[in-house]
Structure formats: structure tokens, C-alpha cells
Amino acid sequence: MSFLKPKTHIEQGDIVILYLSVNSMHAIEAVPTIVNKKGETIQHIFQTNYGSLKVESIIGVEYGSRVELSKGWANVLQPTPELWTQTLPHRTQIIYTPDISMILHQLEVRPGAVVIESGTGSGSLSHYFLRALKPTGHLHTFDFHEARADQARDEFKRHGLAAFVTVYHRDVCNLGFSSELDGAADAVFLDLPAPDLAVPHAFKALKLSGGRFCSFSPCIEQSQRCIQELTKLGFNEICSMEVLQQESVIKTRSLPVVDLEFLKSPKTNETTAQTTPSAEESKTPKELKKYLTSSNPQTLPGHTGFLTFATLPPNIPKA
Numbered sequence: 390m391s392f393l394k395p396k397t398h399i400e401q402g403d404i405v406i407l408y409l410s411v412n413s414m415h416a417i418e419a420v421p422t423i424v425n426k427k428g429e430t431i432q433h434i435f436q437t438n439y440g441s442l443k444v445e446s447i448i449g450v451e452y453g454s455r456v457e458l459s460k461g462w463a464n465v466l467q468p469t470p471e472l473w474t475q476t477l478p479h480r481t482q483i484i485y486t487p488d489i490s491m492i493l494h495q496l497e498v499r500p501g502a503v504v505i506e507s508g509t510g511s512g513s514l515s516h517y518f519l520r521a522l523k524p525t526g527h528l529h530t531f532d533f534h535e536a537r538a539d540q541a542r543d544e545f546k547r548h549g550l551a552a553f554v555t556v557y558h559r560d561v562c563n564l565g566f567s568s569e570l571d572g573a574a575d576a577v578f579l580d581l582p583a584p585d586l587a588v589p590h591a592f593k594a595l596k597l598s599g600g601r602f603c604s605f606s607p608c609i610e611q612s613q614r615c616i617q618e619l620t621k622l623g624f625n626e627i628c629s630m631e632v633l634q635q636e637s638v639i640k641t642r643s644l645p646v647v648d649l650e651f652l653k654s655p656k657t658n659e660t661t662a663q664t665t666p667s668a669e670e671s672k673t674p675k676e677l678k679k680y681l682t683s684s685n686p687q688t689l690p691g692h693t694g695f696l697t698f699a700t701l702p703p704n705i706p707k708a
């Protein structure tokens with residue numbers, strides 16, 4: 390139940406983030422025993438690069454504390470959607486925090502909002518929707534892959550979020566969202582290979598008072614087809630964007646400095662020979678000076694997908 394509200398201490402059954410470093414984290418379930426592949430109940434020992442952890446030992450421990458591993462130590466953290474995205478079991482490609490921040494902002498997801506999502510996938514984005522719309526809103530999430538829908542439903546239950554989400558096993562492109570949801574949604578989000586096929590269903594599901602739409606597509610052709618459908622149905626404020634991270638590395642560097650003082654000297658025919666250094670000389674660095682510099686790192690996170698946003702204005706007839 391560790392996703393539901395802030396807690397001080399780890400309780401049995403909590404999902405706990407075992408934080409070794411910024412690039413090494415694991416999500417573990419705080420239970421003393423587990424069932425192995427042979428069906429035997431065994432003690433829950435979790436292996437890390439810094440040795441093993443007897444999981445029973447963290448039950449009752451304060452969140453944020455440092456715990457001993459057999460060859461080092463780690464911190465035990467309460468999970469947030471951001472930490473979950475970095476540690477969740479991948480059943481599909483997932484959406485990551487930079488794109489998700491833009492999605493939540495543009496869809497104006499807030500407490501009380503009714504949001505429709507498809508596909509559910511690994512539930513990465515769903516956890517952020519749930520945090521934003523609790524305690525009075527609801528997430529309706531759809532996936533046509535039955536095992537994924539079941540796993541997501543089970544995960545939301547174990548995370549204490551079941552009251553705020555309904556998981557459906559359904560092909561939304563062919564069958565649409567449930568008819569009970571017609572005119573019910575404040576926002577619709579699609580992460581599908583053919584989002585254009587689901588746009589008419591999103592149109593139906595949005596409230597008569599209007600709402601926001603978003604589709605995430607790795608390829609621009611998918612976005613183009615989606616935009617054609619949105620335009621036909623009367624959506625406006627249509628906009629496609631990419632969230633790209635541009636990092637700057639700030640460092641003090643020692644750089645060779647060419648002495649350009651000679652440029653200030655008056656150039657007379659007589660003195661030029663003495664005051665102006667030869668081309669070779671002027672290229673020679675005279676000394677190293679320290680400068681505070683800014684540059685881009687060698688590698689930057691690149692393209693993830695195109696985010697297409699649109700608004701359904703109020704009172705568009707849905708005949």
C-alpha cells in the first residue's frame with residue numbers, strides 16, 4: 390500500500406525502492422518469504438551488486454533509512470511514480486518522466502479528473518495519472534493484451550490504488566471505450582500503434598463541455614494520420630511536439646590563450662616589423678588560463694516520441 394499516501398515506516402507487503410545509487414535501484418516487496426519456481430516457500434533474500442539483503446529485516450524500518458547489505462549498504466525509499474518508472478518490470482515499451490510531465494501538464498490532470506488511457510502497457514504512465522487525479526478522480530485504462538491488463542490490475546491492487554482505477558481488457562480501435570464512458574472523460578490519452586483509429590472513440594468519450602486529448606507516437610506518420618482525424622472531428626489547438634533534453638555541462642577548464650595584445654599596437658610601416666609577431670608566433674599559445682565553460686555532453690537522450698495534443702471545444706454535437 391506504499392503508493393497511497395506518505396508513510397513513515399515500512400509495513401509488510403509494501404513495495405520499497407532499494408536505492409544503491411542514482412543508476413542502480415530495485416523495487417522489492419517487503420515480505421519475509423517468497424515462493425520459488427519449484428513452488429517451495431523460501432526466505433526472501435534479495436541479491437544486489439553490494440551483496441544480499443534479508444528482506445524481513447526492513448519491515449518496521451523507517452523510510453529513508455540506510456540498511457546493511459552483506460557487502461555494503463543501501464537506502465530504503467517509499468516509491469513514487471518517478472522511482473517506479475525506473476524500477477518497474479517492463480512488459481512493454483514505457484513512457485518516461487520527461488514526456489509524462491508534459492502529458493500531465495497539457496492534459497490538465499488534477500484531483501477529480503476522469504481520464505481514459507490506452508494501452509495500459511506496463512502501467513508506467515498510469516501511476517502518474519493516479520497520483521494526479523486522486524482522491525476524487527478515476528482512471529479508465531484499456532489494453533487488448535489480456536495478460537497485461539490482468540497484471541496491471543493486480544499491480545494497482547497491490548499498490549493500494551484499486552479504488553481509483555478500472556482496467557479493461559479491450560481492443561479500443563475496433564470496439565471503442567465502454568459505452569458507459571460516453572461523454573464522461575476530461576482527458577483521453579493514447580499510446581497505440583494506430584491512434585487515428587481510436588480518435589473517433591476519444592471524441593465520443595470526452596465530455597460535452599469539452600476536454601483534452603493526447604497521443605504519443607514514435608513515428609511522425611502516426612501523428613499525421615491522428616491529426617487528420619482530429620481535424621475532421623472539430624478538435625482545435627492541435628499541436629505536435631517532442632520533449633528533448635538539452636543538458637549543459639558547466640566546468641572550469643584550463644584553455645590555451647593566444648596573446649592578441651599586438652592587435653592594439655599602431656601599425657606603421659616602420660614599426661610593423663618589430664611590433665607585429667609573425668603568423669606562426671601569433672598562433673602559439675602563450676599560457677593556459679582558467680575559464681568557466683558551458684558545453685553539451687558527448688551523448689544526449691534522443692527522440693522518444695511525438696506528443697500530439699488537441700482540445701475538444703464545448704458543445705460539439707456528437708450525433
Ligand SMILES: C[S@@+](CC[C@H](N)C(=O)[O-])C[C@H]1O[C@@H](n2cnc3c(N)ncnc32)[C@H](O)[C@@H]1O
Binds near residue numbers: 482510513562581
Ligand atoms: C507501448 S505500450 C503502452 C505503455 C504505457 N504507456 C506505459 O507507459 O507503460 C502499448 C500498449 O498498447 C496495447 N495496445 C495496442 N493496440 C491496442 C488496441 N487496439 N487496443 C487496446 N490496447 C492496445 C498493447 O498491448 C501495449 O500493451
